[in-house]
Amino acid sequence: MSAPTYPSIAIVDIPGKGKGVVAREPIRRGTRIIAEEPRIRVPHYQDRRQALDLKSLSDADLKFFLTFPCEDGMDPVRGRLRHLIPCVGAPDEASALFETVCRMNHTCYSPLGRPNALYTWVEERKEENIAENEEITVGYIQAKTHVMDPFTLLRQQWGFDCRCAGCQRPLAERLESVERVQAFNVHTREVPDRMERNSGYWPLDILDDIERNLLAICAEGYVWEISGCAHDAFQLCAFYGDGASAARWEVLAREVHRVIHGVDHEFEKSAKLVARPTGFRQWKALVLGKAQKLRGPSQKVLSCFKQAVMTSNPIKCSNHECSKTEEGSVKFRRCKSCLDTLGLDVYYCSGECQIADWKSGHKSICGKAVKV
């Protein structure tokens, strides 16, 4: 094991993957884990044709270079240059091998797991809380746009056999996932498009698409997408003046968002709309007195939500100032009154956090919206 470059992480051997990076202490979501200088730069590597002149490297750098894996049958230099990462913004458009960043292994998005970190130049993006000793991984391939089995794609493009949990599933299960992901992509593109295109009139059957989409999301474990979809359903029900169904979708959207990402003020705004629907420009039917009965989230959707949220995320304290996760035998308390009807539980690590969260906004949501 090499000396850790950063206080909370270490480069270690990971069975079957060569080296990898693990957390040495819990890392909170949103923490910048690494910001480092390149170790071996390769200018103008964009077209991937320029090779590296090994003779130009110092002995120490050459040794470092050779520690990177090179899959069987690949050229020993080019095979290792696959691990280069672009130095974004560098005037010479260089790519480089970095001591730590380049040691991060890949995890596919699947019902069995996903990357817990990402390379980003956008500060707002946050991934997961990371537990002590957990491996820190990123995604080498696009999360949801893959049109083929990620295991096969990684073998073709990267030359390695992915050992993440999702890729250890039997081929038939992986292919089912690919089908769901494709359906999900079609719905994701089409639903907002159809809602936008028909700005004066939203076809009712979008609700069926949203429900199908949600079931695919839940099966794939893309839980962070749930709130956006549920929010679309909220808008649709609101548009047709079904305040009760709109409110149930809205609570679901907001609570899922809160459990997974933390409080979002846009979602907090929609809570206010539910409380005062006439303030909502699109809430046409209600305002015009032509309300139509639609449907809230079905039991199937709700139980999928519950399972997806619970299995893909550790139970977290819902006080966004805290976000502790439940560990060991100490069980978090639940807010009983609020979301039992939706099948979602809101957890708190302590009475203090429950009170703090109540004061900072839970009070306005708790069980009220569903009674509209």
Ligand SMILES: C[S@@+](CC[C@H](N)C(=O)[O-])C[C@H]1O[C@@H](n2cnc3c(N)ncnc32)[C@H](O)[C@@H]1O
């Ligand atoms: C950017 S490097 C990551 C660090 C590398 N493991 C090392 O030892 O330096 C990418 C290489 O790591 C290995 N790797 C990354 N993710 C993997 C995974 N999920 N399963 C198996 N091998 C993986 C593959 O050899 C891949 O070509």
